[in-house]
Amino acid sequence: MANSCKFPQKPHAKYAEVSDKLWMTCRECGDMIYSKKFHSNSKVCPSCGYYAAMTPVERFELLFDGAKFETIEMPIPSDDPLKFTDKVSYADRLKKYRKSTGEQDVVQTAVGKIDGVETVVLCFNFAFMGGSMGRAVGEGIMKAAGEALARKAPFVLIPASGGARMQEGINSLMQMPRTLMAIEDLKNAGLPYIVVLTNPTTGGVTASFAMVGDVHIAEKGAVIAFAGRRVIEGTIGEKLPDDFQTAEYLREHGMVDIVVERSELKSTLGNVLSLLTNVKKK
Template sequence: MSWLTNYVKPKLRKVLNPKDTPDNLWHKCKNCGQMIFQKEFIANQYVCAHCDHHDRVPPKDRFDNLFDNGTYDLIALPSVNQDPLKFRDTKRYSERLKAARNTTGDEDAIKVAVGKIGGVTTVVAIQNFFFMGGSMGMAVGEGFIAGAKEALKIKAPFVILTASGGARMQEGILSLMQMPRTTVAIQMLRDAGLPYIVVLTDPTTGGVSASYAMLGDLHISEPGAMIGFAGKRVIEQTIREKLPERFQTAEYLQEHGMVDLVVHRHELKEKLGSVLAMLMGGRTRKKAAE
């Protein structure tokens, strides 16, 4: 009986119920529900071909699509105390970090690289929403500051693509301290006359939207991105009023002066290249003359 159960039955099951497709062959759009061939979805920069919904993008694909010829160099980021508060809820914080690293292959929720966009050498930081919701802890703060320092060092513009649920609760006040620290780094860029451009992607909320995400010289957003501090439901319960249907969307914020441009992902590289060339044009010409 054991032989039949352990060997014959699994073999018969495999023959009679073959798995026709791998799990990751198709992607279901979160907006319209249409099934999209995964390879085509990635080739289309994670944009739904049916409804144009802009899905979230891993940092590597972002870098590949933004930099000229997909060529860039990652910047080594400082290491931080892994679990300063020895925090535990239903799981230990150290366990959550380990799980996020195994899932994403990244050390934390930010990556920084330097390369050329439209021929302009640029430092780009990208927040990874797949890593604990892109939450801002000490590692994200240190990564942002490292990117700003690199931009100052090579006299290049600094661009960040935000995607975050806010400050990382497992680090308490230490995560909130990153708000003023990143603000100081932005002021250093301003003092040096270097552009700081923010690209807001879905979602950008909480302490991130309350700090470096809203301090750019130029704010660009992807279509339909949710941008705000507290959630719509929380605000409605607090003020006891119904908010507009498109409240906290990129288009709503553009209409109310908080976002400068809403740019389709397929046009983002070209638009950034044009803006960077314009902002750095005088500096480039001066350097050439010297």
């Protein structure tokens, strides 16, 4: 495993990392990089190894054989259950993110083959309100798990989330038991449930469906945490080591099975799925 990556990976501050321009600047190392090379490298900076956030569709293209997949429509619950307003109204925030991402909410799901194994994959889009979990995420996971159950297919979930969507208050918290119940159905049916932890996976997401996988695979350098580093540093009044809450740190502490480079993700996932389902790799 290469160790050139600077970790922990920083949270993605800007989402417009993808541009149509020929050249772009890596937000981690500042190097000018050839866009085409960045994209053919699965959005990993060829200079410094920084892992940029991927959209669900980019993930699907990366993971499914021949980049072929069928999307599953995600349910969208009615907006704004609390009629929430802070400095900006939640309704306006939703509008803004829908415009910038072209999606209705955080999660998207697709079904296709990974190394020949038919698999349902749900992926978070960190660019949509920091991948925060509200009712739409809960309903999406329930629908996707149901789809895996109906197809008797493994379920792969790829979180990237700042945690709860505070603008939905208690509705957000209640997605923890709801999603866990959906995952339990897969376990009872003997279907593999694999979590691919990506940068960042935090808060209520870490404290529910993201930590109950049969196998936990994490992308190199990803921050995986319950409470944020700053909150903990505030509590204990000292600075934490650099690798605190990284994928590597979690593996050392027994919470993650495998740490992979993005370039190895598909083959690692394919092998695990093939072994768990006893489908011969194609």
